[in-house]
Amino acid sequence: MGGDHGPRVTLAACRAFLERHPEASLLLVGAPDALAGFAAHPRARIVPASEVVGMDDPIEIALRKKKDSSMRVAIQQVKDGAAQAAISAGNTGALMAISKLILRMGANLERPAIVASWPTMQGVSAVLDVGANVESDAKQLIEFAIMGAAFHHAVHGSERPTVGLLNVGSEDQKGHEEVREAHAILKDTKLDFDYRGFVEGTDIAKGTVDVVVTDGFTGNVALKTAEGLARFFGAEIKATLTSGPLAMLGAVIASGALKKMRRRLDPGRVNGGPLLGLNGIVVKSHGGADALGYASAIRVAVDLARSDFSAEIDRNLKRLTETGLNAGAQEEGAGGVSGAEGQGASE
Amino acid sequence: MGGDHGPRVTLAACRAFLERHPEASLLLVGAPDALAGFAAHPRARIVPASEVVGMDDPIEIALRKKKDSSMRVAIQQVKDGAAQAAISAGNTGALMAISKLILRMGANLERPAIVASWPTMQGVSAVLDVGANVESDAKQLIEFAIMGAAFHHAVHGSERPTVGLLNVGSEDQKGHEEVREAHAILKDTKLDFDYRGFVEGTDIAKGTVDVVVTDGFTGNVALKTAEGLARFFGAEIKATLTSGPLAMLGAVIASGALKKMRRRLDPGRVNGGPLLGLNGIVVKSHGGADALGYASAIRVAVDLARSDFSAEIDRNLKRLTETGLNAGAQEEGAGGVSGAEGQGASE
16 A cells, blocks of 8 residues: 555556556555556456555554455465565565565575665665564575575576675674674585675675675665765755855756766665565565656566576575585474564664 | 875874974874984974884784884883874774783773764764674673763763664664663663664764764674765766766866865764773774874874763763673773684774
């Protein structure tokens, strides 16, 4: 039912998506009244849901009380095979919890991850986890590397993604035990991507690697720090270029170029953060995304659904198992929703 | 002997500092030949040191082999009471290790922290730890809060600093155990600052609080992510405003305002990251700082030396002890240098 702006934005995005993709069809899940505009559309079907998960709803409420929420019904469509992917601009924690409960973790994967597509000097990098977890051990970091590489390949088109592990320095002995252990294993295992070792915070915007792997706490803080700084820059540029008649004249003259720049740096341009690691595709749109941003999230879901994303993950996990690391992964992971979600990141 | 640019930059900064502060005097530590320009200065004294710690020297070499390094001799001046503070633009890991070995931790403090002065929409916030440690427990986070508040008060002049704990959400149950435990204690202890609870990455640039507290891994990644993004923005602005004749004309007309903006956002403007928690003042300048930046690091050292920084920390630690938390802190901390430094952040 559509994030911060309600169905208005998401429905505009859905309409634009259907126009641009004559081969695709959409299930629109929610209050039939709000979706009535699509009742006659030949490639849209309305799936009624009587409840809505609020942006501030505790996860327990979303999970145990609102069993007919649009979010839950949408994810159920994926589980039942009626849809190939679910897209939501709603409450991240609830989306994660409901997705884990209904879809369960993928075979041999321990923990899900939320991946962010980050504009860089080189293009777009995938950064994960940015908030599904608050702590990650070495094995989980390696899973993130595998999932992130498969995601970048599927959605951003890199042939053989380069992958780096986020750390506070580039030497082997830097960082805490988890990153050093993950580093040692990634260095010594042949996988479908090009592991480049440790990278630092400065490397993210530089685009040093296609995939930046980190735990959900650090990734969430890094992403939000960057978002905050981007807003600060935006405000400063605006203030600067309206600070006097000369600056304003300059800004008017350069306005075309400045607009282009803002578009290039706009996180909404690459909106759509999939929840990786589940048995099914779920894509989180930024709650504040506009129609263009929400359409970009739908496109990410389509790209993932069309790719051999899951097969690629399976193949790499198998190689890990052959090196002896992955044994016993499923034991802990398959239990679905644990109490830990409440500690995860808010959007 | 002066960071990436060698003594040229640091000596220019020293000369400017002495001119602007007729009451201050400097000890210049290093190869006498390189410092000869100051031989006749009435308020400068040359302290000879025969060795230099290289930017890439392993900590063991800096610590055990180069016992007559300019870095070590400078810190020894503080220990001996000949200087009130030491300033260095050299190897961060070595500076931290030598400082801990020679000055030791302050009474009842467990771990040192490096603090960054971060330009925000409101002014300047202190963010710590940005790289002295790779992991921090609740007690260490609380120490960082105390030290950061005393620093902000001494150097950035806030009367009663506001302090926030960096997390992935603002609700009490968010985040990992360490931040939740530190949060619970800070909420319930009356200290010389205004604890505002959890803050998120977006709050840093917004300037929501004067002091942002986090572990050294997260803080280092956040700082470097921001530095990388700032460079990306700088490059984009330059590329945008030289992208065509119209944009160039606009840029020329607005150049005064743009220059002012760049100065405001420049991290060098607030250069100077003290190593907090030691028995003595040591300030790390950015290795790549220019003379203006290095002079700013000297000013930070002066502000700290003139303040009641240490007394403020002691007072707050005492209040913590009264609430029962701080008992036994010294046992582990006083041992000086442990093997853990090698895992810390590089600059």
